[in-house]
Amino acid sequence: MGSLGPEHGDVGHAHVTTDSRISGIMGDVVQQPSQPGEDPREADPPRGPGERPAGDHARHEPDDTRPGDRQSGVTRSEDSLSGDSLQPFTPADAAPAGPAPPGTGWQDGTDPGAALDPEQLRQFQQFQQFQQFQRFQELQRQKGAEAPQHGTDVPPPPVPYGYYPYPPRPPLWRRLLNKFVRRLVYVAVAIVGLIIAANLAFDYLFGSSDDGDRPAEETGGGTYETNQILSTSPQESVRMVYQTIAQGRADLACASFADDIQPRFARNMGAADCRAAVESLHQEVTSRNNYAEPTFPQDMEPAPEADTVRVSSCEMQVRDGPELGLFTVSRVEQGQWLITDHDPEPDPCPGAGSGG
Known part of the structure; x- marks a missing residue:
């Protein structure tokens, strides 16, 4: 150029x-x-406006x-x-x-x-x-x-809408502490769950210890004339006595007897009163589950028209605890059965029928 x-x-x-x-x-x-010969001073050709x-x-x-x-x-x-x-x-x-x-x-x-x-x-x-x-x-x-200026920092591109940058990772000691705390929480929750499950299972099998605070008509005592508080069969009335003694529930065990029969049952068991008799018998039980479920013979079913049935503990199969003697069970109001008499039996019972 x-x-x-x-x-x-x-x-x-x-x-x-x-x-x-x-x-x-x-x-x-x-x-x-x-052109040769033309005079440059001649007039120009016509021009535009x-x-x-x-x-x-x-x-x-x-x-x-x-x-x-x-x-x-x-x-x-x-x-x-x-x-x-x-x-x-x-x-x-x-x-x-x-x-x-x-x-x-x-x-x-x-x-x-x-x-x-x-x-x-x-x-x-x-x-x-x-x-x-x-x-x-x-x-x-x-x-x-168009070219970028030298010496100037180019700003980073903006974060797209809806996306967020990842937060900085915490240090190692904090991550380990968080894991340890989480494990402790998991173990504590598991222990609490096991305790609750064990209590529920125990209450289901042996009854709740809070039954003593409940009204008598709900726990087997009180007036059976107006409330359904007793068993509806003679065998179940006797089974209830074994079950409540296995659980150590003196109030429920004594409620299965008539009021005038409770002292008689206590004397036959060698105790001062019904509550003392139940507590003494509970100490002799070695397996609550087995003692709470005695087995009755098939020919012990009473006749439909019978109002009184005798149930012998020697004819039953009782395991891991003492036999309780001979029970007399009578029909009362609302189809319920109440223990109206009790007699002692040899302990252990003679014969093969004794499971004690």
Whole structure:
């Protein structure tokens, strides 16, 4: 790329001066005769509206041409372009829109610069080089705006909507402590669950220890005349006595007897009262489950019309505890059966029927 000489001054002044000179050059080219013998001072062909004849500048400006310029038919560009006649040079000014007149060199392949003198051609080439230099600077500015600036930190891309960055991982000691605490919690929950399950199973098998706080009609005592508090069969009445003694429930065991029979049962068991008898018998039980479920013979079923049935402990199979003697069970209100008498039996019972 050529560089502008120092005679052109700064870039802005050189730009205006070069445009003015090139416009004058192109005007002079048009004013030259296209055919041999033609007079360049003849009138120009008709022009469009708003266009001025090429010779207007020569008619209105003072004649300041050099003798050499007048002989060659070329007017100085500085004097031919002044005032309002200064117009920027465009490719449309250099290249005619329509077909060029014959002999100008545009149609026959000759160089249009051949009609210019060396000084004007040099100025025209410098103007083209200056335009290319301006385009180059514009491209460099555009590329510099697109490139990232050096020394500046590029911010990270934002987190997409709906996603959150992972929190920092806690230290090792905290993770181990959390695991240890969780294991302790799991063990504590398991122990509490086992205790609750064991209590429920014990209450289901042997009854709840809170039955002493319940009303008598709900625990086997009280008035059986108005409440369903006794067993509905003679065998179940006797089984209830064995079961409550296995559990150590003196209140329930004594409630299975009539009030006047409770002291008799205590004397037959060698105790002062019914409660003392139940507590003493409970100490002799070696297996609560086996003692609470004695086995009755099949022929012990009473007749449907019978109101009193005798149940012998020696005819039953009692395991892991003492036999309790002979029970007399009578039918009472609401189809219930109440123990109305008790007699002692040998302990151990004679014969094979004794399971004690």
